[in-house]
Each structure stands twice: as structure tokens, then as C-alpha cells.
Amino acid sequence: MPRYPAIFLDRDGTINEEMGYLNHLSRLRILRGVPEALKRLQKAGFKLFVVTNQSGPARGYFPKELVYKINTELSRRLKRHGVVIEDFFICFHHPNDNCPCRKPKTGLIEEALRRYPIDTNRVYIIGDRLNDVELAKRSGFKGILVLTGYGRGEAEYLLPQSNIKPDYIAKDLREAADFILKDSNIHQSCDFS
Numbered sequence: 001m002p003r004y005p006a007i008f009l010d011r012d013g014t015i016n017e018e019m020g021y022l023n024h025l026s027r028l029r030i031l032r033g034v035p036e037a038l039k040r041l042q043k044a045g046f047k048l049f050v051v052t053n054q055s056g057p058a059r060g061y062f063p064k065e066l067v068y069k070i071n072t073e074l075s076r077r078l079k080r081h082g083v084v085i086e087d088f089f090i091c092f093h094h095p096n097d098n099c100p101c102r103k104p105k106t107g108l109i110e111e112a113l114r115r116y117p118i119d120t121n122r123v124y125i126i127g128d129r130l131n132d133v134e135l136a137k138r139s140g141f142k143g144i145l146v147l148t149g150y151g152r153g154e155a156e157y158l159l160p161q162s163n164i165k166p167d168y169i170a171k172d173l174r175e176a177a178d179f180i181l182k183d184s185n186i187h188q189s190c191d192f193s
């Protein structure tokens with residue numbers, strides 16, 4: 001089976017508006033330009049996956065089912081634009097659980113790589129937190145920080161004193177897609193075996 005390139009997307013603050021805790025379906029808002037950006041990436045051959053920490057249920061803030069409901073609704077809205085989210089990988093643990101899957105730990109990515117025929121030479125991780133970039137670095141992939149959601153604060157206050165450096169900082173997912181399409185083309189043309 002041929003392997004395909006993949007993009008792992010954070011959910012809240014990257015695809016949809018960051019709400020602190022997205023604790024009701026009525027608060028789901030897809031960020032401007034996101035469906036179009038994802039469509040372009042998909043057209044270029046990337047499969048799209050969501051990788052998300054959802055500790056709300058473990059904290060007792062809302063039921064686990066709501067997370068699934070929101071993911072289903074997110075998929076439905078993106079599908080109207082022809083965008084397919086291949087799968088959602090979710091960590092439901094509380095930070096104190098010390099699980100192997102809460103980002104920036106790599107458990108969810110490892111699981112995705114076991115389940116899907118992903119070309120590990122062409123993987124990007126996009127998120128609005130340095131945690132997402134750290135996940136990319138720990139997994140050996142390129143990490144893009146978007147300035148939507150928590151992104152601006154992360155870039156301004158955490159990035160300067162952090163040793164985690166994004167491969168690219170994008171204003172939003174649209175700019176992230178621009179970067180990926182350029183960057184992955186360069187790699188493909190060098191990949192002449």
C-alpha cells in the first residue's frame with residue numbers, strides 16, 4: 001500500500017475558535033479560511049488528522065460524549081467544503097494522570113502511525129501552542145505554530161525563553177498551508193531515487 005503524507009492538526013485554536021473549554025456544541029466556530037486551507041492541503045495529497053488534548057471530561061466540566069459530538073459536527077461542516085478529516089486522536093486524561101498520550105507526549109502520533117500508512121518523511125504538525133510544536137519535535141516532524149487561539153501569547157511570552165523553536169510561525173492555517181505546500185514541493189523535487 002502506498003504511503004501518503006499527513007498533517008496532524010490541533011483542534012481548538014487551530015481549526016476552530018479557542019473557547020477555554022469548548023463545553024457546548026453551540027460554541028463551535030470554525031476559524032476563517034480554515035476549510036479552504038485544508039482543501040488545498042488535501043488536494044496536494046495530504047491526509048488530515050486531528051490530535052487533541054481534551055481533559056474537560058476528566059475535570060468534570062462536560063461529558064466525553066460532547067467531545068465526540070463536536071468532532072462529528074466539525075467533520076460535517078468541513079465536509080461541506082469537501083474536506084475529510086481522516087481520524088481524530090484524543091487524549092482524555094487529566095494532566096495528573098501522567099499518561100503517555102497527552103501532548104506534547106507522542107502517544108497519539110505513535111498510534112496514528114501504527115494505524116495508517118503515513119509517509120513519515122512528509123508529516124507536519126500544526127497547532128496554536130508550543131506544546132504542539134514540542135510534539136512535532138519529539139516525533140521528528142516539522143512543527144508550525146499558528147497565531148490563532150493561544151498562538152499570539154505563546155509566541156510573545158513563551159517562545160523567547162523556550163528551547164522549542166517552530167519550523168514556521170504562521171498567522172493562521174491559511175499561511176501554514178502556504179508554507180507546507182512550498183516546503184513539501186522542495187522536498188519532493190530533491191527526492192529523486
Ligand SMILES: [Mg+2]
Binds near residue numbers: 010014127128149
Ligand atoms: Mg489548541
Ligand SMILES: [Zn+2]
Binds near residue numbers: 091092
Ligand atoms: Zn492521555
